[in-house]
Amino acid sequence: MAEITDKAREEFFSEAQEIIETLSRNLLALDAAQKAGKEDPSLINEAFRAVHTLKGLAGLFGAIRLGAFSHRLEDLLDDLRLGRMDLRPEVLDVLFATVDAYGRILTIEKEGRDEDLPSVDELFRRLDRLGQAVERGASPTGDYELDPGMLAVLTEYEEHRLRANIEQNLKLYRLRVQFDLSTIDKALDEMKERAKRHGEIITYLPTGEATGADAIELDLLLASRDDLATLIGTMGADNVVIEEIPRRRRSVAPSALPMPGSMGVAMAAKADPVILERVSEGAPDQGPSLRSLTQTVRVDIRKLDHLMNIVGELSIVRSSLSRIAERLRGEGSRQLATELMRLHRNFDRRLGEMQDGILEVRMVPLGQVFDRLARVVRQISRDLGKEIRLVITGAETEIDKLIVEELSDPLMHMIRNAIDHGIEAAERRAEVGKPLAGTIALNAFQKGNHVMIEVEDDGRGIDEVALVEKAVASGKIARSEASELVRDEILALIFVPGLSTREQADDLSGRGVGMDIVKTNINKLGGVIDVHSETGIGTKMAITLPITLAIVSALLVRVHDQVFAIPLSTVSEALSFDAASVRRVENREVITVRGSSLPICDLGRLLGLPEPHEDRRRRFVVVAALGNRRLGLVVDHLYGQEDIVIKPLGSSLSRVRGFAGATELGDQRVGLVIDSGSIIEEVLSGTEGPRERVSLLHG
Amino acid sequence: MRRVLLAEDSASMRAFVRAALTASANLGPLEIVEAQSGFDALRLLPRGAWDLVITDINMPDINGLELISFIRKNEAHKATPILIISTASSERDRDRGMQLGASAYLVKPFTAEALVDHALAQMGAAPASGAHG
Numbered sequence: 001m002a003e004i005t006d007k008a009r010e011e012f013f014s015e016a017q018e019i020i021e022t023l024s025r026n027l028l029a030l031d032a033a034q035k036a037g038k039e040d041p042s043l044i045n046e047a048f049r050a051v052h053t054l055k056g057l058a059g060l061f062g063a064i065r066l067g068a069f070s071h072r073l074e075d076l077l078d079d080l081r082l083g084r085m086d087l088r089p090e091v092l093d094v095l096f097a098t099v100d101a102y103g104r105i106l107t108i109e110k111e112g113r114d115e116d117l118p119s120v121d122e123l124f125r126r127l128d129r130l131g132q133a134v135e136r137g138a139s140p141t142g143d144y145e146l147d148p149g150m151l152a153v154l155t156e157y158e159e160h161r162l163r164a165n166i167e168q169n170l171k172l173y174r175l176r177v178q179f180d181l182s183t184i185d186k187a188l189d190e191m192k193e194r195a196k197r198h199g200e201i202i203t204y205l206p207t208g209e210a211t212g213a214d215a216i217e218l219d220l221l222l223a224s225r226d227d228l229a230t231l232i233g234t235m236g237a238d239n240v241v242i243e244e245i246p247r248r249r250r251s252v253a254p255s256a257l258p259m260p261g262s263m264g265v266a267m268a269a270k271a272d273p274v275i276l277e278r279v280s281e282g283a284p285d286q287g288p289s290l291r292s293l294t295q296t297v298r299v300d301i302r303k304l305d306h307l308m309n310i311v312g313e314l315s316i317v318r319s320s321l322s323r324i325a326e327r328l329r330g331e332g333s334r335q336l337a338t339e340l341m342r343l344h345r346n347f348d349r350r351l352g353e354m355q356d357g358i359l360e361v362r363m364v365p366l367g368q369v370f371d372r373l374a375r376v377v378r379q380i381s382r383d384l385g386k387e388i389r390l391v392i393t394g395a396e397t398e399i400d401k402l403i404v405e406e407l408s409d410p411l412m413h414m415i416r417n418a419i420d421h422g423i424e425a426a427e428r429r430a431e432v433g434k435p436l437a438g439t440i441a442l443n444a445f446q447k448g449n450h451v452m453i454e455v456e457d458d459g460r461g462i463d464e465v466a467l468v469e470k471a472v473a474s475g476k477i478a479r480s481e482a483s484e485l486v487r488d489e490i491l492a493l494i495f496v497p498g499l500s501t502r503e504q505a506d507d508l509s510g511r512g513v514g515m516d517i518v519k520t521n522i523n524k525l526g527g528v529i530d531v532h533s534e535t536g537i538g539t540k541m542a543i544t545l546p547i548t549l550a551i552v553s554a555l556l557v558r559v560h561d562q563v564f565a566i567p568l569s570t571v572s573e574a575l576s577f578d579a580a581s582v583r584r585v586e587n588r589e590v591i592t593v594r595g596s597s598l599p600i601c602d603l604g605r606l607l608g609l610p611e612p613h614e615d616r617r618r619r620f621v622v623v624a625a626l627g628n629r630r631l632g633l634v635v636d637h638l639y640g641q642e643d644i645v646i647k648p649l650g651s652s653l654s655r656v657r658g659f660a661g662a663t664e665l666g667d668q669r670v671g672l673v674i675d676s677g678s679i680i681e682e683v684l685s686g687t688e689g690p691r692e693r694v695s696l697l698h699g
Numbered sequence: 700m701r702r703v704l705l706a707e708d709s710a711s712m713r714a715f716v717r718a719a720l721t722a723s724a725n726l727g728p729l730e731i732v733e734a735q736s737g738f739d740a741l742r743l744l745p746r747g748a749w750d751l752v753i754t755d756i757n758m759p760d761i762n763g764l765e766l767i768s769f770i771r772k773n774e775a776h777k778a779t780p781i782l783i784i785s786t787a788s789s790e791r792d793r794d795r796g797m798q799l800g801a802s803a804y805l806v807k808p809f810t811a812e813a814l815v816d817h818a819l820a821q822m823g824a825a826p827a828s829g830a831h832g
Contacts, residue, residue, distance in 0.1 A: 005718075007713055008711070008715065008718065011710065011711050012711040015709065015710055015711045016711075046759075049759065050759055052757055052786060053708070053709045053712075053806075055758075056709065056712060056786050056808060057709060057711050057712060057787060057806075057808075057809035059807060059808025060715055060807070060808040060809075061711070067808075149768070151797065152764075152768065152795065152798070152799060153755070153762075153764040153765045154764070154789050155756065155762050155764060155769075155789075155792045155797070156716075156789075156792055156794075158762075181742050181745075184738060184742065185738070188760070203759050203762075203765070204761050204768075205765050205768070206741055206761065206765060206766075206768075206769040216741055216742075234790065284769070307826065308785055356827070581819045
């Protein structure tokens with residue numbers, strides 16, 4: 001008998017994850033609708049369906065706890081969608097908490113662990129405390145001339161919605177619509193959009209009459225405040241017939257026909273069903289195919305990584321091709337060299353297209369992580385009793401899937417900090433004339449090959465005096481040093497481990513994750529954080545990230561006798577300079593570039609390479625820039641630009657700081673990839689120290 | 700080859716049903732056509748004859764009840780056996796489905812064996828193979 005394969009299990013877990021994300025989005029929309037004083041019952045029904053599906057799947061795949069939890073939640077959502085319970089704020093709170101609980105349950109189910117989840121048990125108790133559902137009275141649907149055929153196919157939910165609309169004394173309409181099967185999705189979505197402006201669609205019923213091989217007729221039951229003429233004005237079309245469903249009046253015969261349907265609308269639906277049946281029999285094998293409507297596949301990102309690695313290998317082949325062509329030219333085989341170069345260019349173009357294609361597939365909108373953050377903001381603002389307005393811009397900005405996954409923790413922590421430490425209490429805000437609700441802005445946008453994400457608050461700003469005092473008191477910096485710090489250096493102190501301006505760690509921000517961890521995690525992704533803060537006005541943290549982690553263009557340089565690759569995304573320019581022009585300013589080597597001074601760092605010295613004996617008067621500086629910081633990396637020779645695939649360092653080297661990985665160079669040699677981000681951080685914050693020597697990679 | 704139309708909005712559930720039916724020797728070779736929604740099913744239904752329709756109830760827009768009612772009204776498909784697959788909480792909706800003319804129901808979660816038993820009961824075992832070469 002059918003076994004549940006690993007693949008099926010994996011499918012199940014990713015579907016479960018998607019369902020939970022849908023649930024989360026529905027809850028956020030529900031919350032937003034409530035705050036705007038609107039009601040959208042379809043959102044609760046969608047949440048119910050999500051949990052309902054999850055329960056069914058959990059049972060199938062033996063995920064007992066997931067099943068039990070979904071079962072309990074399904075009951076609650078069922079009560080809510082059927083109007084047996086009101087959606088009070090505390091109910092919504094519990095619903096939001098279930099999203100996190102799902103996350104935990106899913107993790108242990110996936111890993112097959114059996115451990116206690118006290119927070120989930122507590123949530124069960126909170127669910128129990130929400131109180132009893134109240135049964136609603138009998139249906140007043142009998143007051144309308146509703147087609148019994150239509151009533152018979154209503155689900156319990158649809159019946160409830162019909163009742164709720166009738167109770168509000170709305171008018172009921174029947175929209176008979178003919179759809180072309182090949183375009184039904186789009187046409188129906190448009191129809192729904194238009195109908196929603198007038199009221200609620202309660203059900204869709206295929207009439208079974210006018211269907212041919214490529215057409216279908218549906219009856220839509222719509223509840224609305226608007227009158228028939230208004231509806232016909234916006235929804236009328238050749239394929240739509242709108243009729244008001246009359247109320248039963250005791251003085252009128254119950255068989256009273258619906259109002260004449262035409263009213264200037266073509267009566268396309270009144271065609272003879274027999275003729276149409278014949279059409280359907282005559283052409284059973286034409287028209288739309290059996291293919292499914294949505295044409296998407298779910299792909300494991302490791303498969304994309306694998307493809308990307310192959311592209312990487314191919315780009316190494318390509319580099320070799322161009323070198324061979326150059327050699328041929330040098331040896332006098334001009335014609336062969338030209339042919340090879342033509343081939344190379346063609347190969348180069350196609351490879352570029354392939355690379356772009358794979359990269360595009362890896363890209364996902366940041367909205368994925370922003371949705372999660374919106375939940376966190378809501379939760380924290382309720383926990384702390386601070387009213388927060390979250391403003392999100394640029395949620396559609398796309399970035400590598402792997403980066404998105406790694407972003408949610410750092411961003412979550414930054415937001416916690418902003419709400420907890422940044423936004424003042426309401427009384428204080430009133431005193432200084434700020435709006436009572438604090439604002440957290442999450443902005444994302446693309447800037448060249450980078451994506452910028454800003455977390456901005458309109459709170460009190462960072463207390464620089466207190467921060468410096470703390471740094472001195474805890475021995476992180478000397479008193480004498482403290483007086484010489486410039487503004488950016490002071491603000492950068494928040495990233496020093498163990499420094500927080502709060503006297504006591506609290507529940508929110510004091511969970512062991514400090515800004516230093518946030519910074520480390522962002523650096524790992526090849527990004528940097530910059531802090532801007534104005535006392536009394538607010539704080540802005542700006543994260544600069546590469547768009548993808550997969551392939552990078554790099555500048556190949558030589559330092560002594562070793563080749564290194566510096567990712568071009570971090571290089572602003574490269575220039576030659578005279579070693580004699582180096583000055584020392586505040587214990588740091590600088591050179592003057594176009595009138596302003598640039599701190600420099602000798603890569604050979606930083607990496608502990610042996611000093612060569614060659615004359616090194618004329619050297620090169622590669623200006624690495626991340627965010628608003630610049631550092632000149634001093635090298636001996638510039639080779640030029642190549643696309644490289646960064647491969648992780650083996651365990652023996654992974655502890656060495658300053659490297660993002662290794663790469664195969666075109667001539668089959670191995671080169672180390674410089675992690676400009678971490679070197680900039682390290683050198684400019686003055687924490688560079690002796691490091692392990694890197695002379696292992698010679699041939 | 701006998702044909703089964705499967706209307707279900709969960710991809711994992713569809714995969715499970717497909718795997719269970721395909722693995723059964725008694726059912727013989729099947730062409731299982733998957734519909735991801737009630738609409739999808741309506742679109743696929745006119746494409747030839749079906750030996751069995753398996754449907755979920757709780758689907759967006761066109762629900763399973765509407766699908767069942769449509770099939771029963773349709774001259775070409777009114778005799779096709781329909782198997783409802785739905786969770787225990789949808790008892791009322793399931794009863795409605797039976798009233799509308801569904802042939803049997805199965806409560807989620809179900810085992811592969813139970814599903815195959817129901818499919819066999821509705822369609823019968825595979826006709827003897829080799830009859831037509």
